[in-house]
Amino acid sequence: MKFGVVIFPGSNCDHDALYALESNLGQEAVPIWHQSEDLQGCDAVVLPGGFSYGDYLRAGAIAHFSPVMKAVKRFADSDGLVIGICNGFQALTEAHLLPGALVRNANLHFVCKTVHLAAGTKDSPFTSHCPSTPLAIPVAHGEGRYHADAATLDELERADRIAFRYCDAEGKLTEAANPNGSARHIAGVLSEGRNVLGMMPHPERAADPVMGSTDGRCIFESMIGALSLAS
Amino acid sequence: MSEITPAVVREHGLTAEEYQRVLDRLGRTPTLTELGVVSVMWSEHCSYKSSRLHLKKLPTKGPGILVGPGENAGIVDIGGGWAAAFKIESHNHPSYIEPFQGAATGVGGILRDIFTMGARPIAVLDSLRFGPLDDPENGARNRHILEGVVGGISHYGNCFGVPTVGGECLFDPGYSGNPLVNVFALGIFRHDQIFFGRATGVGNPVIYVGAKTGRDGIKGASMASEEFSADSEAKRPNVQVGDPFLEKLLLEACIEAMQTGAVLGIQDMGAAGLTCSTCEMGGRSGAGIEIDLKLVPQRETGMTPYEIMLSESQERMLLVAERGREAEVFAVFEKWGLDAAEIGTVTDDGLLRVNNHGETVAELQNSFLTDDAPLYDRPHTVPARSAPLDGPPVADVDSAQALDALRKLVGSADLCSKRWIWEQYDYQVRTNTTAGPGGDAAVVRVKEAGVSLAMALDGNSRYCALDPKAGAMLNVAESCRNLSVVGAQPLGATNNLNFGNPEKPEIMAQLVAAIEGIGEACSHFGAPITGGNVSLYNETLGKGINPTPVLGVVGLIPGMEAPPSSVFPAEGLTLLLLGGWMPGAEDALDRRFGSSQYARVVLGQTWGLPPALDLDFEKKVQDLTRSLVREGLVEAAHDLSDGGLAVAAAECSFGPAGMGASIAAPGDLPAVYALFHESPSRVLIAVRAETVERVQQEAAAAGVPAPVAGRTVAGFLELKVGDRTLIAAPIEGLYEAWDGALRRQLEGE
Numbered sequence: 002m003k004f005g006v007v008i009f010p011g012s013n014c015d016h017d018a019l020y021a022l023e024s025n026l027g028q029e030a031v032p033i034w035h036q037s038e039d040l041q042g043c044d045a046v047v048l049p050g051g052f053s054y055g056d057y058l059r060a061g062a063i064a065h066f067s068p069v070m071k072a073v074k075r076f077a078d079s080d081g082l083v084i085g086i087c088n089g090f091q092a093l094t095e096a097h098l099l100p101g102a103l104v105r106n107a108n109l110h111f112v113c114k115t116v117h118l119a120a121g122t123k124d125s126p127f128t129s130h131c132p133s134t135p136l137a138i139p140v141a142h143g144e145g146r147y148h149a150d151a152a153t154l155d156e157l158e159r160a161d162r163i164a165f166r167y168c169d170a171e172g173k174l175t176e177a178a179n180p181n182g183s184a185r186h187i188a189g190v191l192s193e194g195r196n197v198l199g200m201m202p203h204p205e206r207a208a209d210p211v212m213g214s215t216d217g218r219c220i221f222e223s224m225i226g227a228l229s230l231a232s
Numbered sequence: 233m234s235e236i237t238p239a240v241v242r243e244h245g246l247t248a249e250e251y252q253r254v255l256d257r258l259g260r261t262p263t264l265t266e267l268g269v270v271s272v273m274w275s276e277h278c279s280y281k282s283s284r285l286h287l288k289k290l291p292t293k294g295p296g297i298l299v300g301p302g303e304n305a306g307i308v309d310i311g312g313g314w315a316a317a318f319k320i321e322s323h324n325h326p327s328y329i330e331p332f333q334g335a336a337t338g339v340g341g342i343l344r345d346i347f348t349m350g351a352r353p354i355a356v357l358d359s360l361r362f363g364p365l366d367d368p369e370n371g372a373r374n375r376h377i378l379e380g381v382v383g384g385i386s387h388y389g390n391c392f393g394v395p396t397v398g399g400e401c402l403f404d405p406g407y408s409g410n411p412l413v414n415v416f417a418l419g420i421f422r423h424d425q426i427f428f429g430r431a432t433g434v435g436n437p438v439i440y441v442g443a444k445t446g447r448d449g450i451k452g453a454s455m456a457s458e459e460f461s462a463d464s465e466a467k468r469p470n471v472q473v474g475d476p477f478l479e480k481l482l483l484e485a486c487i488e489a490m491q492t493g494a495v496l497g498i499q500d501m502g503a504a505g506l507t508c509s510t511c512e513m514g515g516r517s518g519a520g521i522e523i524d525l526k527l528v529p530q531r532e533t534g535m536t537p538y539e540i541m542l543s544e545s546q547e548r549m550l551l552v553a554e555r556g557r558e559a560e561v562f563a564v565f566e567k568w569g570l571d572a573a574e575i576g577t578v579t580d581d582g583l584l585r586v587n588n589h590g591e592t593v594a595e596l597q598n599s600f601l602t603d604d605a606p607l608y609d610r611p612h613t614v615p616a617r618s619a620p621l622d623g624p625p626v627a628d629v630d631s632a633q634a635l636d637a638l639r640k641l642v643g644s645a646d647l648c649s650k651r652w653i654w655e656q657y658d659y660q661v662r663t664n665t666t667a668g669p670g671g672d673a674a675v676v677r678v679k680e681a682g683v684s685l686a687m688a689l690d691g692n693s694r695y696c697a698l699d700p701k702a703g704a705m706l707n708v709a710e711s712c713r714n715l716s717v718v719g720a721q722p723l724g725a726t727n728n729l730n731f732g733n734p735e736k737p738e739i740m741a742q743l744v745a746a747i748e749g750i751g752e753a754c755s756h757f758g759a760p761i762t763g764g765n766v767s768l769y770n771e772t773l774g775k776g777i778n779p780t781p782v783l784g785v786v787g788l789i790p791g792m793e794a795p796p797s798s799v800f801p802a803e804g805l806t807l808l809l810l811g812g813w814m815p816g817a818e819d820a821l822d823r824r825f826g827s828s829q830y831a832r833v834v835l836g837q838t839w840g841l842p843p844a845l846d847l848d849f850e851k852k853v854q855d856l857t858r859s860l861v862r863e864g865l866v867e868a869a870h871d872l873s874d875g876g877l878a879v880a881a882a883e884c885s886f887g888p889a890g891m892g893a894s895i896a897a898p899g900d901l902p903a904v905y906a907l908f909h910e911s912p913s914r915v916l917i918a919v920r921a922e923t924v925e926r927v928q929q930e931a932a933a934a935g936v937p938a939p940v941a942g943r944t945v946a947g948f949l950e951l952k953v954g955d956r957t958l959i960a961a962p963i964e965g966l967y968e969a970w971d972g973a974l975r976r977q978l979e980g981e
Contacts, residue, residue, distance in 0.1 A: 010568070011477050013393025017663045020679070050661075052391040055477025111386050111656045141390070141658040206660050211677065211794050 002228045004030040005043035007073070007089075009064050014050035014087065014205065021208035022047075026221050035064075038072040044228050045082040046073055048089025050141070050203060060103060060144045061091030070096055082126055082224055083197045087142055090189070090199030099190055099199045100157065101149030103142075107182025111143035115214065116180050118188055118202060119172050121163035125191050126227030127198040127220050128164055135172045136165075136216035138202040140180055140188075145201040147183035147190070154185055164198055165189035236261050244271035250606055257600055265537045265586065265594045270601065272504040272542060273511060276768050279605035282734035283766045286747045294760040296723045296788075302516075304345040304429055304499065305419075306762020308723040310788055314681035315426065317351040318418035320359075320689070320728045320784045322767040327413040330471040331380025335413050336388040337449075337474040340546050342417040343392060344500035347483045348549060350427040350490050351419030354662060355676050356389050358399040358415045359689045359728070359782045360653075363408025364645060365977040370408040375978055377411050384474075385415070386656040391476035392483075396657035397665050398674030399689050403645040406693075409772030414728040414765075416689055416784040420678055427490055429499030431513040431521055431552045431578045436496065438510075438521055438576040439558065441565055442482050442548040445506070446531035448472045449544025478547040478570075485568035486549060492564065494557035501548040507541045509550040511584045515602035522585040523576030525593070537586065537593040552578055615745050616738035618697040618778060623826040623839030628902040634878070634951075634958040637834045637908065639969050641875045642882050644833045648973035649886070666794040672714040672871055677792040684789040686720035691730075691782035692874075695842035698827050700742040700779045702842045704749030709850050709912055710873055711785040712757040716854035717869040717915055718795035719861035720787030722759035727783050729766045732776025742779040743768075750781060756847045757854070759785050789862075796861055798870045799887025805867055805944045806924050809877075810860075811853040811914035812937030813897055814906070816844030821905060829875045830908035843910050849936075850913040856934040857915045865923050872914040878907040878951055878959065880916055885949050885963050886970060892949040892963045895942035899954015906953045918944055 004022045008015045015032065022030035031041055040046060054063040064070065070092070077083050077098055085093040093099045106112060117135040120128045149157070157163055165188040169178040174186045181201070189200030204217030241251045244267055254262055254270055262270065272278060280287065292300040298315055299307035305319040323338025339356060346353045360381060363374040389396045394417070431438070449472035489495050497517070499509045506528070514521045525540050535543075553561045558574060565572035579585070584601065586594040597604075629637060641647055654669035666684060667675035673688040690711040696703030712722050727750055732739040754761055770777045789795065825831060826840030860866050872880045877897065885892040897906045919927050924940065931938035942950075949966065951959040 010481055011391070013391075013480070013661055017661065020663060051393060052477060052480075055391065055475070057477070110383075111390055111658070113658045113660065114655050139660055141660060143390075203660075206663055209663065211666050211792060212660070212663055213794070 002028050002044045002225050003042065004028055004045050004047055005033045005040050006030055006047045006049055007033045007035065007069050009035045009051065009053035009067065011053045011055055012049050012051035014203065018047050018049045018205045021205040022221065025208040026218065028225065033069060035067040035069045038068045040072050040076055045224055046076060048085040048092055050087030050089060053088055053092060061088055061095045064092040065096035074098065077197050080194060080196050082228065084127060085199040086203055086205065087201055090201055091144065093197060093199045098197050099192055100153050101147055101190065103144050104146050104148045105144050106146050112180050113139065113141040114180065115139045116202060117168050117170050117178060118165040119168040121166055122161045124161060125164060125195045127223050130223040130226055131219045135168050135170060137214045138204055138207045138217050140202045142201055146181040147187040149184060157190055162191040163187055164191050165200055236264065236267060244268065245275060246271055250274060263593055265541055266596055268538045268542050269507045269594055269596060272507055273601040274605050278504050278508060280766055281606045281608050282610050282768060283729065283743060284607055285609055286744050289747060290751045290761040291755045292760050292762065294724065294758060297760055297762060301761065301763040304348050306724060306726060307426065308762065308786065310678065310681055310683055310685065312681040313422055314420060314678065315423050316418055316420050316685060316786065317346050317349045318416065318726060318786055319345050319763050320414055320416040320726045320782065321345065321765045322728050322730060323413045323415065324411065324730065324767050324770060326471045327381050328377065328411055331377045332384040333471050333473050335381040335384030337472045337546055338413050338415045339385055339388040340474045340476065340479050341502045342415045343394065343479060344502060346417045346419035347486055348429065348498050348500040350425045351421040352487065353394045353417050353419040354664060355418045355674065355687060356394050356396045356415060357674060357687055357689050357784065358385055358396065358413065359691055360399065360401040361407040361412035361780060362403055363405055364403050367405065367408060374408055379978065381411065381413055382653050382656055388474055388476045390658040392480050393661055395659045395661050395665055397659050397676060398669045398687065401650050401653060404693060404778060406777040410770045410777050412730050412780060414782050416726065418685065418687060418786065420680065427495065427498050429513050430497040430517040431519045432496050432517050434578055434580045436552050436555050436578045437558050437574045438523060438578060439551050439553055439561060439572055440528060440548065440575045441551065441572040442570055443475065443478055443545055444529040444531040444571060445540055445543045446545045447535065447539055447543060450539055450542045472544045472546050474546045481568045481570055482547055482549065485565050485570055489561050489564040492560040494553050494560045496552045496554055498549060498551040501550060503544065505542060505544045511598045511601045513550065513552065514584060514598035518582060520579035520581040520583040520585065520598065521576060522579050525586060525588040527573055527575040529571045529573055537588045541586065610734050610740045611737045612741035612744045613737040615700050615741040619838045621823060621840060623831065623837060626822065626825055626904060629904045629958065631958050634903065634907060635961055637830060638878050638882060638959055639966060641829055641833055641879050642966055643969035643973040644829065647829060647875055647879060649971045650974060651971065652974045652978065667718055671798040673718045673720065675718050675789065675795050682792060684792055686715045686718045686787040686789055687784065688714035689782060689784045690714065691780050693778035693780040694832065694838065695827055696746060696781060697778040698840065699842050701745040701749035702845065704746040704781050705753040706842055706845055706912060707781060707783050708750055708753035708757065709845055711783045712759060713854055713871045713915065715785055715787035716857040717861065717871055718789065719858055720789045721858060722757055722785050722787045724762045725754055725759040725783055725785045726762055727764040727781055730770055730777065730780040730782065731768050732771045734768050739776055746779055746781045753847065756851060796866045797868050797887065798884065800868050800884050800891035800893065800918055800944045801887065801889055803891060803944055803946050805918040806921050807893060807895060807941040807943060808917050808919060808927060808938045809914060809941040810857055810917060810931065810936055810938050812939060814901060814909065814911050815849060815913045816846060816911055817901060819844045825905060825909055828908060828910050843912055845912050852934055852936050853913045853915060856931055856936045860917065860927060860930065865919055865927055866917050867920065868918040870916050872916060873910060876908040876910050881951060882949060882966055884916060886967050890947050890963060891944045892947055893942055894945050894950040896952040903953040903956065903958050907951060907958060916941065
């Protein structure tokens with residue numbers, strides 16, 4: 002499959018995503034510059050982590066005005082698979098491709114550590130290959146606390162659109178296991194069409210055994226599986 | 233133009249003799265701009281005038297050294313046509329005045345030193361010192377400084393996209409009014425991509441790139457060369473403000489511009505800004521540089537030549553391009569949305585000539601500002617000693633006291649977990665960190681070269697305060713030992729020398745002795761010094777800090793596998809103590825114990841001498857450790873340092889697997905020494921039962937004792953000395969004391 006990794010000025014997990022997709026998962030992966038509207042015929046688009054445009058307004062706020070985001074919106078509207086990781090998730094909520102917002106962590110500090118995630122649903126092109134046991138995947142963000150009004154949160158739950166929740170190693174949704182104070186432990190959500198995923202944790206950092214965990218691979222493997230079925 | 237009165241000269245920190253040198257050389261009164269330029273270039277921070285004479289004695293050559301001291305960073309060969317550039321730099325004074333921006337711009341400055349040479353930064357480490365957080369008088373202020381500094385490092389490094397992979401953080405009352413923020417950065421590039429800060433080719437354009445110049449940070453270098461007084465707060469405008477996003481764009485643009493082949497030389501504008509970059513680029517090549525200040529991009533209106541030349545606005549670079557190919561350079565900076573302007577040309581007269589709207593406002597010989605800066609052989613007597621040679625008699629411990637002491641030690645400011653700090657740093661970005669913060673050394677793989685690099689920062693002012701030379705040697709030994717436990721061979725080192733006022737002979741003596749110690753030990757371990765930084769005048773209200781040399785050592789690991797962990801991974805492994813129970817124990821143990829963390833934390837006083845170090849033996853232990861690790865025989869490895877055997881065993885038990893240990897030491901020494909003395913040259917390793925014999929054979933062949941110390945057990949820590957069980961406790965309670973201590977202090981629990 003061919004993945005496109007969008008590069009905004011200030012993206013800094015772009016190379017990590019390209020490396021994980023090419024070297025760890027054996028896929029074709031190409032960079033897409035933010036000023037381009039050409040997605041180069043990619044089967045799926047990755048919005049990587051970083052601090053796009055410095056994040057001086059709100060994380061991800063400026064990124065969604067860039068030419069590439071117009072193309073990404075069109076791609077998403079035509080059922081293309083889009084995954085936004087960390088800053089990419091923030092950009093997707095700013096672009097209203099996903100509901101809610103990511104606000105400052107509850108303890109006000111940036112946090113980098115490996116957390117556990119429970120897949121909230123198997124019914125998506127991003128989670129179909131995920132095991133039912135918790136996934137160990139790192140987070141690294143200062144603004145990752147998922148926020149939405151109660152009605153939106155209820156609707157996300159009702160429509161089975163919560164892709165991942167923060168949990169402990171046993172899968173329990175404890176207060177201590179929620180690294181940023183996210184509403185209802187939400188770590189990742191799906192779009193209404195289930196073809197757009199935003200998640201704060203970094204699956205590309207958990208794709209290589211030498212980095213300590215390969216639990217992030219199942220997310221990309223789910224995507225590859227879904228794309229193979231579609232083609 | 234302002235008149236140059238003796239008061240104006242004094243305000244610029246020049247002595248009467250130094251000012252006379254200026255008059256003699258110029259044959260006229262300097263302009264105010266010239267006086268400013270001379271004062272920053274001759275400041276301690278830029279000229280190293282008190283330390284240069286002694287720094288020359290450091291070993292700087294070795295088989296892997298491609299570029300030694302004198303450039304923006306040192307460079308070592310890492311194989312396969314690849315090289316690593318690294319350096320450490322202090323930002324102590326700004327971090328006291330404005331902790332967040334002071335530390336942030338410290339990170340920004342050292343990153344520019346790396347990428348100005350053409351290398352892409354791949355790792356940052358930092359060595360921090362603060363006053364005690366629970367100090368009744370200064371605690372609140374110290375907590376504020378720590379939180380600001382950590383926030384600043386986190387902000388800048390995370391946004392720039394370089395992982396902060398390790399470091400250290402220690403406390404002492406002497407740092408209350410004078411915190412230390414030493415930042416180390418390392419970058420990689422190919423041998424044929426190395427750039428230097430040299431102005432070459434008469435008539436070539438001098439190009440300014442990056443942020444516009446403002447009034448921030450004017451005379452920062454001079455500020456960093458003074459003691460603090462009660463009105464230091466008023467110097468807040470001297471601290472610069474950093475923009476890591478702009479720096480990230482500058483990195484990408486500079487590396488892309490270098491790839492065009494049109495760039496001949498490049499230097500960042502750090503301390504002393506445009507002044508330093510112009511005269512150093514000219515000074516290194518012997519060329520002259522003529523610039524016109526009206527062409528310099530400016531953020532504020534009405535800036536004087538003096539302000540433009542001395543501004544320390546961040547995220548700026550100066551480069552010299554090939555005449556006729558400027559357009560290629562400008563195109564790259566335009567792509568990244570950055571300012572770039574031709575502000576002058578390279579000349580052949582060796583002068584720095586600064587024009588402003590048709591008027592020459594400064595004309596000085598580059599070499600007069602750089603190589604010919606004052607050089608002092610300051611008087612040095614006997615190093616200042618902070619504590620008596622003899623201390624109280626040390627009582628042995630019973631089991632209740634031993635456990636209580638261990639709990640106090642692991643929860644003490646120096647030894648407790650620094651997780652609260654390093655979880656605020658993105659230590660994984662670039663997905664190369666195979667050993668991150670919290671271990672002995674940080675390790676990053678270099679995918680491009682198929683190898684890994686290990687880095688460790690170590691400073692021990694407790695030892696250096698008692699004997700600066702021996703303390704400095706122990707620092708180097710520990711840094712190199714930290715590399716050996718991850719299987720790395722030292723390639724080179726960088727040092728940051730943080731001391732008090734060098735005009736005091738007993739402080740100067742500390743500096744001289746520490747440099748001697750670093751030199752001897754670095755030669756011994758094959759880790760030549762490739763550059764570094766000297767930070768003097770670390771005093772507040774006349775009281776100096778303990779001498780604090782900080783060593784950053786870089787080592788090479790063949791291959792890209794993760795190194796053994798520093799915590800016990802599984803139950804039933806055999807523990808061996810490489811180096812034996814207590815090397816050097818026969819020599820003045822009662823005095824040497826006075827420098828231990830036990831003396832400081834449990835007994836509440838410090839005295840005596842640092843632990844005895846035998847360099848030859850230390851090297852044997854390190855060589856053995858490294859080869860055992862490389863042979864894949866080691867499941868976990870951790871060196872013994874602060875807090876001795878008991879603390880090392882506890883630290884190894886604080887891993888995610890919840891594995892503890894049962895350890896039995898011989899009973900020929902009092903238990904308090906067996907458990908808590910800090911003899912160097914010792915490494916605790918965990919091996920599989922079936923490999924014990926082979927490991928012991930290799931140790932015997934290397935001439936290193938390797939007694940079986942015990943085995944790993946689940947959830948429990950037991951330490952016996954002779955036939956007495958001194959410590960027997962579940963890991964959980966000790967872990968809580970260790971892991972939560974810093975957070976509790978900061979959150980005032």
